[in-house]
Amino acid sequence: MISNYQPERDQSPGTRSQEEASRAGLPMASGTLTAVRLLKAIAQETRLRIIELLQQEDSLGLPAGVIAASLDIPPNLISFHLKELAAAGILQKKTSGRNIIYSIDSEIMESFFVEMMKYRVLPRS
Template identity: 40%
Template sequence: MDETQALDALGALSQETRLRIVRLLVTAGPEGMAAGVIGEAMGATSSRLSFHLTHLEHAGLVQSRRDGRSIRYSAAYEALSGLIAFLMRDCCQGHPDVCTPAVAALSACACPTPEPAA
């Protein structure tokens, strides 16, 4: 991720509803959620939700796909990871204790670990 992409992503996340949508989609996992379900969770009208989802999609933080008659949105995990990496890339400067809280927070993620191949 470069500085321009980071600025676009951070700009998109600087609005409360969009930040809440991204967090909701991160929680939903790779399958994502139908737009209507996101709208219900956010308490947003379809036009307002569409505005926010379009903004997030243009910033590269969410992706959409057609699923029958609805559109499903999911978090763009690679872009979100890239944003975190961009922000933390030079954090330590020879002092790993500076980054320890951030690394610990990410390590505490309740993400399932893949099963080893049999």
């Protein structure tokens, strides 16, 4: 028996999933790739806490220092998590004076939840 095993290579986020789908002959919809990217970004407790805090602020947004202080997280760690959430498209950034204000991109989150509804399990009648 010939094995198709190939060791994992260091790749950017999302690339491996697209390659695997391609090898299997399956198309990967852009909505699915976006969902995978968002799931990777929020699969961490601190990032979920950041999202929860920003949701409570009625989409006005907060500067990184306020987020860090509110969640009792060191500034260097909050910067890392905010960068990851922004790179995934979950957070929007705008400059206000010397501050960067972070807020949730409600359109991205809404499309994410719509995409996730495809995977819901309905009760059997």
